[in-house]
Amino acid sequence: MFSTVPRSLLCCTNAIGPNRALAYVLSKCPALEPTSVLCREYHEVTGNIICPNVVRGIDHLRDPRLNKGLAFTLEERQALGIHGLLAAKFKTQEEQLDICRISIDRYEDNLNKYLYLVELQDRNEKLFFRLLAENIEKYLPIVYTPTVGLACQRFGLIYRRPRGLFITINDKGHIFNILKNWPEPDVRAIVFTDGERILGLGDLGAYGMGIPVGKLSLYTALAGIKPHQCLPITLDVGTDNQDLLEDPLYIGLRQRRVRGKEYDEFIDEFMEACVQRYGQNTLLQFEDFALPNAGRLLKKYRNKYCTFNDDIQGTASVAVAGLMAAVRVTKRKLSENIYLFLGAGSAANGIANLTVSAMVAEGLSERQARERVYMFDVDGLLSTRREGGVPEHAKVFGKDIEPEKDFEACVAKIKPSCLIGCSTVGGAFTTNVLKQMAKNTERPVIFALSNPTSKAECTAQDAYDHTEGRCIFASGSPFPPVNFNGKEFRPGQGNNSYIFPGVALGVIATATHHISENMFLTAARTLANYVSEDDLSIGRIYPSLAEVKEVSVAIAIEVAKTAYDEGLVSIYPTPTDLSQHMRSYLYNFCYECQLPDMFPWPECSKVSYKNAKGRHFPCHI
Numbered sequence: 001m002f003s004t005v006p007r008s009l010l011c012c013t014n015a016i017g018p019n020r021a022l023a024y025v026l027s028k029c030p031a032l033e034p035t036s037v038l039c040r041e042y043h044e045v046t047g048n049i050i051c052p053n054v055v056r057g058i059d060h061l062r063d064p065r066l067n068k069g070l071a072f073t074l075e076e077r078q079a080l081g082i083h084g085l086l087a088a089k090f091k092t093q094e095e096q097l098d099i100c101r102i103s104i105d106r107y108e109d110n111l112n113k114y115l116y117l118v119e120l121q122d123r124n125e126k127l128f129f130r131l132l133a134e135n136i137e138k139y140l141p142i143v144y145t146p147t148v149g150l151a152c153q154r155f156g157l158i159y160r161r162p163r164g165l166f167i168t169i170n171d172k173g174h175i176f177n178i179l180k181n182w183p184e185p186d187v188r189a190i191v192f193t194d195g196e197r198i199l200g201l202g203d204l205g206a207y208g209m210g211i212p213v214g215k216l217s218l219y220t221a222l223a224g225i226k227p228h229q230c231l232p233i234t235l236d237v238g239t240d241n242q243d244l245l246e247d248p249l250y251i252g253l254r255q256r257r258v259r260g261k262e263y264d265e266f267i268d269e270f271m272e273a274c275v276q277r278y279g280q281n282t283l284l285q286f287e288d289f290a291l292p293n294a295g296r297l298l299k300k301y302r303n304k305y306c307t308f309n310d311d312i313q314g315t316a317s318v319a320v321a322g323l324m325a326a327v328r329v330t331k332r333k334l335s336e337n338i339y340l341f342l343g344a345g346s347a348a349n350g351i352a353n354l355t356v357s358a359m360v361a362e363g364l365s366e367r368q369a370r371e372r373v374y375m376f377d378v379d380g381l382l383s384t385r386r387e388g389g390v391p392e393h394a395k396v397f398g399k400d401i402e403p404e405k406d407f408e409a410c411v412a413k414i415k416p417s418c419l420i421g422c423s424t425v426g427g428a429f430t431t432n433v434l435k436q437m438a439k440n441t442e443r444p445v446i447f448a449l450s451n452p453t454s455k456a457e458c459t460a461q462d463a464y465d466h467t468e469g470r471c472i473f474a475s476g477s478p479f480p481p482v483n484f485n486g487k488e489f490r491p492g493q494g495n496n497s498y499i500f501p502g503v504a505l506g507v508i509a510t511a512t513h514h515i516s517e518n519m520f521l522t523a524a525r526t527l528a529n530y531v532s533e534d535d536l537s538i539g540r541i542y543p544s545l546a547e548v549k550e551v552s553v554a555i556a557i558e559v560a561k562t563a564y565d566e567g568l569v570s571i572y573p574t575p576t577d578l579s580q581h582m583r584s585y586l587y588n589f590c591y592e593c594q595l596p597d598m599f600p601w602p603e604c605s606k607v608s609y610k611n612a613k614g615r616h617f618p619c620h621i
């Protein structure tokens with residue numbers, strides 16, 4: 001018998017469900033009342049929320065992490081005290097998956113499909129993730145781009161159950177305490193946004209929460225990172241979106257964005273609080289920050305924390321992978337292309353810099369490589385002679401040439417072989433631009449990377465139609481298959497979702513403490529190597545989405561090797577079998593038995609446990 005609750009005892013009760021766990025702990029600790037102190041201790045160790053007054057078998061149905069619905073066996077129903085709370089039928093997880101698919105298919109509206117999936121995640125976590133992981137092609141466009149963009153725009157309307165943390169500028173000075181309110185103690189990765197550049201939709205303030213939630217769903221579905229290790233956060237510093245400030249449904253701080261010193265101090269405190277709460281290896285993924293902050297904050301924190309900016313580095317990696325795979329079709333090395341970017345922001349600079357690194361690896365000097373890269377932003381071609389000059393964040397890509405504000409004229413003058421859109425301007429690759437690309441080279445590469453679909457620089461159909469079917473096309477959001485002259489093309493999705501889940505898995509599984517640029521080049525090469533001749537023959541420069549889980553593990557392994565080579569990991573000695581090591585980290589999408597190991601419990605009666613003060617605590621309710 002114990003007078004205090006030993007941690008080992010609390011740990012071993014994790015699997016058996018709260019009411020039995022509590023009864024067992026109390027049977028070992030007769031001096032204890034099931035007070036909030038006990039609750040806190042239990043909660044700290046197991047991550048389960050437990051309160052003696054409300055702990056009941058029904059919590060196994062209400063907790064999405066435990067709930068299996070009709071898949072609970074008779075034994076489990078009896079042992080956990082939920083017999084009778086479910087209909088008599090026993091179902092397999094496979095039968096439940098069928099029902100989910102039928103239910104979703106009944107909705108015509110994608111936002112309703114999104115809501116069904118949100119509700120499923122809130123109800124039965126394993127079923128949600130297995131459904132997503134086994135039907136990526138079908139449901140990725142719902143939980144991710146484009147539908148997640150719509151969900152963010154309507155967030156005030158669809159907001160029901162909270163998911164993740166909202167930390168506002170008013171919480172400055174108390175961020176650590178807010179992190180402590182999150183019930184999971186073992187967080188390994190945090191994806192966070194301040195909502196200022198949500199996809200290509202602009203400033204959506206607190207409505208941006210859909211993005212970190214969606215990205216972290218992909219951590220689990222595409223790379224098997226355990227959901228309890230993932231935490232989505234929105235940093236609410238206000239919004240400059242007038243429509244939202246006037247939107248009666250808006251759920252965020254109704255004030256203009258805080259900027260400057262106060263904003264920087266807030267982000268500083270947030271970064272520090274995360275590592276104080278969850279440890280220095282906590283992966284901190286910046287997502288959808290606007291241009292003035294994205295690159296600046298990456299530079300500030302990249303050598304201090306385990307952090308990366310997905311829009312800069314993840315996007316760079318997926319785009320370079322596509323360019324590498326395209327070499328097999330165009331027969332032009334990366335260093336033989338001329339690149340023109342529409343947009344000169346976070347994504348464009350990330351891609352351009354990594355492409356330069358890849359060209360340097362092919363033998364060019366950095367200067368020679370940069371000479372092959374042109375950019376065009378909202379003020380025209382990045383010419384050193386233009387009024388106002390070249391913005392600081394893209395200075396290295398400015399050229400000493402005639403300024404040009406007409407994009408079509410630029411495409412004709414510069415004659416790029418690769419055209420890369422990261423501009424947020426839907427339809428900016430006009431018929432004339434695409435026709436000019438077909439004149440520039442036999443196999444033009446055309447990437448319309450802006451999200452969601454409405455912001456894509458051109459559609460897949462337009463790209464093939466206006467280049468006589470000769471282009472190599474990829475887009476950030478999915479397009480349906482294209483028919484051109486009787487041939488079907490199925491272009492791939494050039495989206496960082498091919499990269500960030502695998503990078504995150506590699507980083508988490510090796511407790512990497514800093515993320516290097518080299519890791520993203522490694523990830524790009526790994527992804528490009530997965531592209532088969534069959535993929536290329538249907539116009540796809542990425543592996544099929546059905547393969548993405550395998551690709552993520554392969555990326556994780558290669559990223560881990562790079563991290564070991566660069567001395568950035570905390571797990572030593574180096575695992576002899578990195579593949580096995582990686583796989584041992586993966587989430588089990590199938591239901592697990594919830595019967596307590598030692599059931600029936602010898603120390604307490606099957607009906608109730610009586611504590612030292614004579615109070616009864618039921619084992620089964």
Ligand SMILES: NC(=O)C1=CN([C@@H]2O[C@H](COP(=O)(O)OP(=O)(O)OC[C@H]3O[C@@H](n4cnc5c(N)ncnc54)[C@H](O)[C@@H]3O)[C@@H](O)[C@H]2O)C=CC1
Nearest residue numbers: 199200291343344345346347377378423450451476495496
């Ligand atoms: N496919 C993918 O994996 C990813 C796609 N993206 C998409 O790329 C787009 C851009 O993202 P960021 O670079 O982070 O944004 P950003 O705000 O940093 O950059 C946008 C750039 O577009 C330029 N621009 C705006 N209007 C223009 C116009 N009318 N003509 C020419 N240039 C114009 C701006 O001057 C700026 O240089 C977004 O739509 C985003 O969804 C971003 C990250 C990943």
Ligand SMILES: CC(=O)C(=O)O
Nearest residue numbers: 199288311451495496
């Ligand atoms: C895909 C992504 O990260 C974006 O569009 O921002």
Ligand SMILES: [Mg+2]
Nearest residue numbers: 287288310311
């Ligand atoms: Mg993003």
